[in-house]
Amino acid sequence: MINGSSKLRRIIQLLEDRAGNFSILTALLLVPICLAAGTAIDYTTAVSQRTNLQEIADGAVLAGAKVYDGTNFDAAKAQAQAFIDAYATTTPVGLTSTITANGNTLQVALTGAVPTTLMRLGNINSVNISVNSSTFSPPKPQKVTLTPTKAQGYYYKIVTIRVVRPNTTSEVVLGTVVYQPNTHNDQGQGTMVANPQGAIDLGQYTKLVLQMDIKNDGCPLNQTASVNGRNDVTCSNSSRAVDKSYDLTLRTDNPDTSYYLFVNGVELPKGTVVPIENYFGCAQPQSHAWEDGGGWERQDFFYTISSVCASSDGDAARLTQ
Secondary structure, three states, rough: OOHHHHHHHHHHHHHOOHHHHHHHHHHHHHHHHHHHHHHHHHHHHHHHHHHHEEEEHHHHHHHHHHOOOOOOHHHHHHHHHHHHHHHHHHHEEEEEEEEEEEEEEEEEEEEEEEOOOOOHHOOOOEEEEEEEEEEEEEEEEEEEEEEEEEEEOOEEEEEEEEEEEEOOOOOOEEEEEEEEEEOOOOEEEEEEEEOOOEEEOOOOOOEEEEEEEOOOOOOOEEEEEEEEEOOEEEEEOOOOHOOOOOEEEEEOOOOOHHEEEOOEEEEEOOOOOOOOOHOOOOOOOOEEOOOOOOOOOOOOOOEEEEEEEEEHHHHHEEEEO
């Protein structure tokens, strides 16, 4: 028979026993611990899937931009959707795509759901993800009109509009503007002749360049200049080697000379090449002034340029989002 003192000791021992309490506490904490760990794992999976989805959106919008010219949205959309469909087995479930266009910009939006694992303990069966991507195709001149306005100086100059056709490397000259000095009075004055006059159809091309060739004596190749007492310039045939080549060639795609060109009174940056299409007057006519290297206090060759433009081909498209 247990006496009162023994009963008291048994009660105290039971109260002091922590073994059962720890097991209960562990069971109670197991669910939130698993949920927290599962959240981290599922979140990492969702981030990885979102990165994958972003790559698909980028690839799709570039595939669409490859054919997009601003007027053929249906063809561009089909190209983008075909790219998305090709990756359907690797994308999240319930994938939906939205493909839109606005001017020269093509956009792709993708949404989907990533199934969860341990987050299901908290009744979260999936994580929704979405991405957006867009491309911008800069306007590309299709027809260009170069109108001479003024030229000055002692040097003969010829400006040429040149393109490179697809699948070739050679340049084709589509138009010229020639300055022929006829007097040394007033620091050199002369005539300017554009050929052809009016709009020039550029056709299909992969590169567009302006080039200025300069001959210091004031006459074309294979000719030499003479100046009489009235400062009149006369050109005559010459077989001299010095008259068979230009003294200086400036090109808009040469970082060493591209800054000789001023657009709307602003000199182009030195040491860099900015696509000349940006300065061909797609939005509105622009004024060009070209320095021939004789002195920077005044430019020598002036003209206005305007273009009929469409969206660029996909080779020039760039991601903007």
